[in-house]
Amino acid sequence: MLQHANRKAVSKARPETPQMRRTEYLKAAMDCLKKGQKTAAEALFSCAVFENVKAWGF
Structure with a gap:
């Protein structure tokens, strides 16, 4: 269940620019x-x- 939550959180956090992704x-x-x-x-x-x-x- 925790792995599913991790994937969901990571997939939600993927906007376009590197600065936005980092934030x-x-x-x-x-x-x-x-x-x-x-x-x-x-x-x-x-x-x-x-x-x-x-x-x-780098």
């Missing part, structure tokens, strides 16, 4: 933290960091 991933991570889903929050935070790295061109 949406961070918002989704904060929502997961509020719900006590630490693993999901870590995964979404990793996505936000990855968007940063991609935006920098």
Whole structure:
């Protein structure tokens, strides 16, 4: 059930620009933290960091 929630949260957090994606991933991570889903929050935070790295061109 948690995996389904993770996929749903990640799929909701995919707008067009890298800045928007990063913001949406961070918002989704904060929502997961509020719900006590630490693993999901870590995964979404990793996505936000990855968007940063991609935006920098590494």
